Amino acid sequence: MNNLSSDKKVEVAAKSGYHHGDLRSELLNAVRLLVEEKGSENFSIAEAARKAGVSSAAPYRHFNDKPEILKALVMQAMEEKAMEMRRVIEPHPIGSLERINALGKCYIDFARNHPGMFRLVFGKTESHENDDDLRQQGEKVFGIVVEAVAQVLGIQADDPEALKRAYMLWTMVHGHSWLQIDGKAKQQGIEFPEDHLLNEISNRILGEIPR
Amino acid sequence: MNNLSSDKKVEVAAKSGYHHGDLRSELLNAVRLLVEEKGSENFSIAEAARKAGVSSAAPYRHFNDKPEILKALVMQAMEEKAMEMRRVIEPHPIGSLERINALGKCYIDFARNHPGMFRLVFGKTESHENDDDLRQQGEKVFGIVVEAVAQVLGIQADDPEALKRAYMLWTMVHGHSWLQIDGKAKQQGIEFPEDHLLNEISNRILGEIPR
DNA sequence: CAACCCATGTAAGTGTCACTTACTTTGAAT
DNA sequence: ATTCAAAGTAAGTGACACTTACATGGGTTG
Secondary structure, eight states: OOOOOOSTTOSSSOOOSSSOSSHHHHHHHHHHHHHHHHOTTTOOHHHHHHHHTSOTTGGGGTOSSHHHHHHHHHHHHHHHHHHHHHHHHTTSOTTOHHHHHHHHHHHHHHHHHOHHHHHHHHSOOTTOTTOHHHHHHHHHHHHHHHHHHHHHHTSOTTSHHHHHHHHHHHHHHHHHHHHHHTTHHHHTTOOOOHHHHHHHHHHHHHSOOOO | OOOOOOSSSOSSSOOOSSSOSSHHHHHHHHHHHHHHHHOTTTOOHHHHHHHHTSOTTGGGGTOSSHHHHHHHHHHHHHHHHHHHHHHHHTTSOTTOHHHHHHHHHHHHHHHHHOHHHHHHHHSOOTTOTTOHHHHHHHHHHHHHHHHHHHHHHTSOTTSHHHHHHHHHHHHHHHHHHHHHHTTHHHHTTOOOOHHHHHHHHHHHHHSOOOO
């Protein structure tokens, strides 16, 4: 929303050497790289500062502490994610399973391609659980799934059944994502074609089942 | 099973004050508590040593580094888990969905009741991915599930279909467990009765689906 | 029974980190 | 031109992982 400012310390307020000019957003870029490289638990603010060419105390002019930096990053990433999700369902007809599959693929691809950020966004982070901004941002993202599910089932998005089915789908893609990036599936010799798996799952969860 | 030795440094090999007598296992107990209390990423060896009443260098006589302590703990926990799983399916008839549900409940209960250990055992830990002892221990546990699934489907346990269905179930209970302990589900206002959810899932994954 | 030795303990040290405090610089408003 | 607050720095605190050199003492051996 605010600052997707590009690479490095370009444009606005070019620094004099002392005052940086755009440290906040450059720090976020640096942290993003480090989170990807070392994981959100193991990156250090000190190293991000070094990367940005400032002292290790400088970041504290822009963020109170580690969790606050991470929150800013998560907010950014979720915004981007919501946009991507809207984009990937758009080509498929409303109410089709393809939409569901596209959303699942989008989730899993995020995990595979950016495991560090995925862990940060969809895992636990100290002090992020009760944050209202993050809750709201999460609702925006999950709401896209619930709506697509409701359209498949031909019910209203606020029908609890839609929420339940969406949650069942979520558990599967979420579980699959973690088992993949944590290496548990591969460790157990489990490797199935992913699109097939996704398709079978959405069929079983959203289809009628003989009782 | 082995040493639920109570508080402090009791019984066997009572120390002279200098040599502890059974530091290795007391350290493991201390670490287990700390992992539960602060999470496997945030516990410190130093604090475990303090808890055991020894210097901060002492643990390094028994373990090379942090991951090695954690590995010992995981091996213990998985052994216990495999035993518990065999125990919970035992009352239910072979080939019944109750067996599957019991296994699912067992997994989720572990996550809920011991989130710290669950994260450690079923999450990612530095240098645990390619460890052969851990892989083998994991196979033992997952094998119980695959066997139960095969019995429901009336096929051989080495049939790839059994592995696939078992994996689908795994993704769901795994995903559900993480979403619960990370607070993501509650954050989104999602709270369904768990046994109902489990039952619906096992029905859908192991039942025939009209194509 | 004495001597020894090695597993197991300690103290002290290194380098890193998160975060704080007191001071400095500088662009912008007055 | 002066001033002032935002944004930077240096130096410090306390914690930690892990290392090194040294200490202790129980079990084995002569």
